[in-house]
Amino acid sequence: MVEETWFGVLAEYMARQQAGLGEEVAIMTYDDVEYSERFDYNDNSKQQAPGKETKRVDGRHFLGTYGLSADEIDSLLNLAEYYCRVNNDSASLPLEVLRGKMLANLFFEPSTRTRLSFARAAVNLGGEVVELESKMSSLVKGESVLDTALTLQAMGVDALVVRHAAAGVPAFLAHSLSIPIINAGDGAHEHPTQALLDLLTIRQEFGRLQGLTALLLGDIRHSRVARSNLYAMRTCGLRVRLAGPPTLVPEEMTRLGAELAPDVDGALREADVVYVLRIQHERQQAGMLPSLAEYRSFYGIDARRQFLLSDKAVIMHPGPINIGVELTAEVYASARSRVLRQVSNGVAVRMAVLHHLLSGPRN
Ligand code: NCD
8 A cells, every 4th residue: 555655655745745645745765864963973973953854853843862952951950750659559540631632542553562652651640541553543545654644633632642663753743733643663764752661761770871882783774763762872971882683783973972893792792772773674785784693693682691781781682572582581580680660661652751741631
């Protein structure tokens, strides 16, 4: 179905422009993402967004961590920390923050954690959630993503949580809708709530973010989680190192303030946070990865590599995990693993983001 591809979205945009229906809007393509990666962040650790076309956050939507300030991140994490405590006391739930408000989950790619934790977050805040099953919706009859979103808005839905395989779809919708759009993962571009829940997990562990060293390990090229984390981690003062097969670790990411770490074992010894990324089978191009067995032996975290870590270091992974490839089952279950803590924090972080965007009277 054409609308589910980037080209479908673009074609629709062009048609609307020609019909005079659209305003000037910047659409992110994968090339634009690469373009934004060409900016040199080393000279500007405050990371101001370089221009309108790459700015992701305008206070009304939540499209990326790129351009978020350290203060904005800090205040979202503080609110999430508060919601962690509230969530531990189930008697106080649901809250009233989103009373009468409805969130719609629009997922065009599979998801367990992100989709359900947005739903849980909305319910905890006293709101409601509708799930659009794309295969059971009018998308199957050829309705476009944009018209689907406009339809939900016309029904009085208060915000859309959007996941799509094409980079730029949430930004595209944000230009055409008046309700908040939250990016739940767009292609290999951004996944901002994942990065926030990761930072919350790290902050809880070490009591700070500034000065820590994070090693992002694995399929960086195809990872929206790596990009959102890199932007946010650098803004919050972490040192970010990247390791993985050279075909899956773009050198351009050093311009965003990351360092390449070709010696994996050495980098593991120096890391406070080992952030392991999934091999993205669905986004692989031929020739990028010789075999999973080879990947496992060069980059997989097993008992031997775990032994290299410093006493306080933790292991994180956004999930879903290819057990036995990126991590062994015993490392996943070990005392260093924070994978399930990340999941719990995901609910609190999404409550903070929803609160930020949706509390208060309707516009
Ligand atoms: C990630 C995603 O979908 O981008 N998962 C998640 O949201 N927890 C990472 C992945 O799929 O590897």
